[in-house]
Amino acid sequence: MKKNFTTMILMAAAGVVSGQIRISGKVTDAEHHPLSGVNLAIRDSYDGTTSGTDGTYSFTTTEKGPQVLEASEAGYSTDTFPVNINSMPLSYNPVLVRSYGQLNLVTISAGSFEASDEHRGTVLKPLDIVTTAGANADVISALKTLPGAQQIGESSGLFVRGGTGEETPTFIDGMTVNDPYFSSVPDIAQRGRFSPFLFKGTVFSSGGYSAQYGQGLSGAVILESEDLPKQSSSTLAVSSVGLGLGTDQLSKSKTFSYGGDLNYTNLGPYYGLITQRQAFTTKPVFWNGDVNFRVMTSKTGMLKFYGYGNYSKLGFLQPSLNNPGQQDMFTLDNENVYTNLTYTDLLNEHWKIYLGASYSDNADKIGLGEQSGTGDTLLSLNHVNNRDGLAQGKIMMTRYVGRFSALRFGTEYHDAFNSFGYDQYDTNYVDHYLAAFAETDLYFTTKFMARIGVRTEYSSLLNKWNIAPRISLAYKVADKDQFSVAYGDFYERPDTLFWLNGYDKLGFVRATHYIASFQRVSHDYTFRVEAFYKKYSGLVTTVPDTTNGGSGYAKGIELFWRDRKTFKNIDYWISYSYLDTKRKWVNYPFAAQPNFAATNTLDIVFKKYFPAITSNLGLTYSFASGRPYYDPNLPAADFLSERTIPYNSLGISYDYLANIHGAFTVFVLSISNALNSSQVYGYNYSNDKTRRQAIVPPANRFFFVGMFMSFGVNRTQEVIDNN
């Protein structure tokens, strides 16, 4: 008994003062790099340590028996290792795997520039677009400073890699926008209708875009609208061209929001001060308003509505080219309505549904006339009434597969109505367009993925259908470096104007894209180089009659460099595009470089922040080599051989941030073409070929002065009251 008692006391004592067992090893990641700062612990015990810079660690423990060793670090999945601690030292060499959020997955980058706050590795932020000097906060003008976009000042739209403005459509939340720009006015490019502040994400695709989108031969502008605002706010804008009021109200529960804007623009006072080339008889006036509501239907569901309406009118005279001494008159009244309703939700952890519906209606009442030289006798007046309406619905299902992959498929239907009236004649067209698509994002590893898709479309007016395969690959060679290639077919209905010439012989126009790209993106620097080849077939020719008898190609190489770090408070980017393109279409006698393609284009966008005076200075310099123009006096063999002078433009903007009685305020001053460079986009020749008129901007420079105030409703008091 005594012996047993002593043994038991000794054993009890042993439990309190037992020997220390050493546990040591080295922590590495999946690529065998040592990891420092890792926490090594025995579960439920204090014992443990932190790994050193070489990944090694060593600690002693008094725990005994079956235990679990754990190795953990922020950004990695915790590693566990069951052991039995007796009297021998232990070795444990954990290998930690990165957790999902830190993975920096590879994404398709060929032909795509994305501006988003949410996604990692994007080249731009939405705010970068808004603050580009010379763009006057117009999304399209800002996108023109990216590689692939041409500097076209006399027509609306984005002219991408040798394609016309019609070849790059705009999408908002997945749906086609028929009239993203204000109605065309001869030789004056119009800005986009929608404020950039509406959008949380912008993707500019210069080719190779997803099978979810169609009807764009060259590229696409893919816009994603904002979700719920962070807080309620109201805005007031006063500028040299108009006034604007807006509000965005967030509910107390933070589950829904509603808002609206009202804008009045009148260029009269500005044109009174700064003479334009055209003599405006009706100074341009624009009224536009929009309303929106956003509802979080569940933790994962969102219902969004956006409605927009616009009324505008303008009229001007300019010296007539064909009847010297007389004046050509142009008047335009425009009414436009655009609505967009979308619903997205996760049905369960694997399935997501998207439903979208949109209706738009645009009516242009145009007057084309001749007036006597003294301006008081109307010699002729013709009325052109164009109307286009679009009702569309789209549904898309996404199935998440494995950790990162996804399968998407969907269908859309468009009811497109177009009406053209010229004096007493008018013709209407209705096209029922149906499309279906399927696409998969296949992640073979976190560094290598493929996007394989197919899209099929049918147009009732053309009575034709098409099938377009599209495939893109992306491979991440290092943490910041990736290669991406894309191939695909892109179809588009011929422009509505060609339908007037007879559409029964027309079919889809087709472009096949081949793109290869390399980029290095870090927080402070971005470098991109991209090469492309685009083959057009079925371009519309109008001589001898309207058929798809044309073809063409576009090839080139583009560079992009952005640096936010080297110079203090300075952010700049440089885009260079080289374009070699020829096409035979409309009335071209043979394939030639079209008048909307410049061989070399260079854009330098520069922004500097002055913290002491809370101001930003922005400079945007654009250069493009001369554009081809048609001189009818030259022999047919020299068709489109002449070139305009090169294009130069320096835009300057200065903004000053202040706080006025709690309202965040920005004062903006901007000048386009500050250096007063001559800009010639092309030439119009008279019918008798003896006279010509240069196509130039309405004024050499555009001056803008404005003030924007944002009043945020401070909800902290409500938060305290609720608590």
Place this chain on the structure above:
Amino acid sequence: MKKIFYSLCICCCVISATAQSSRYIAAMEENVAPLDSVSSMDSLQILSNNFQRIAEAEKSAWLPYYYAGYCQALIAYMEMDMNKVDGYADQAAIFAAKADSLSPNNSEVLCLKSMVASARIKVDPMTRGMQYGMQSGQDLQKAETLDPANPRVYLLEGEGKFYTPAAYGGGKAAAKPLLQEAVDKYGSFKPKSDIDPRWGEAQATQLLAQCSQ
């Protein structure tokens, strides 16, 4: 004999139990003390891991989770590689959430949450300033209501205003009264124990001095 044996065993158990909680206090004191003077990210990571082990062993104590989160938040503030900041802030947020669930309506935990939100701003001030600045401010308002005597509330509010441009409602003039209040409250603040949070007085005094320059 048996009685003596059993009472000895019970004594050993009791000794072990009290040794356990005095082990907790000793371990906490050992790791809280260097917090006033630590300045390198590596040392902060070591302290953070120490607090994490204590927290996960104890399971029901909020203080070690709080301090682990505090260390991660400081690392996030010091980290200059923008790609890594969110990783530390995320980890700090996890610890803060654990501390919050173990000790709800705790003014110190809310101050920590405010620090975590502010740490994220520098990754992209133009885009994140508004969202995280607001969230940080709301957490501090709640912290102030729960304990108006907590000097760290005023230190963090003042620090926030100090580093915000005047155009957005910040600047030295706006920060000064808050930092003055913080310094005053530090003078009269008595922490509940010597392991309860008491950091920040030197920081507040130094920033207040800069306001007058």
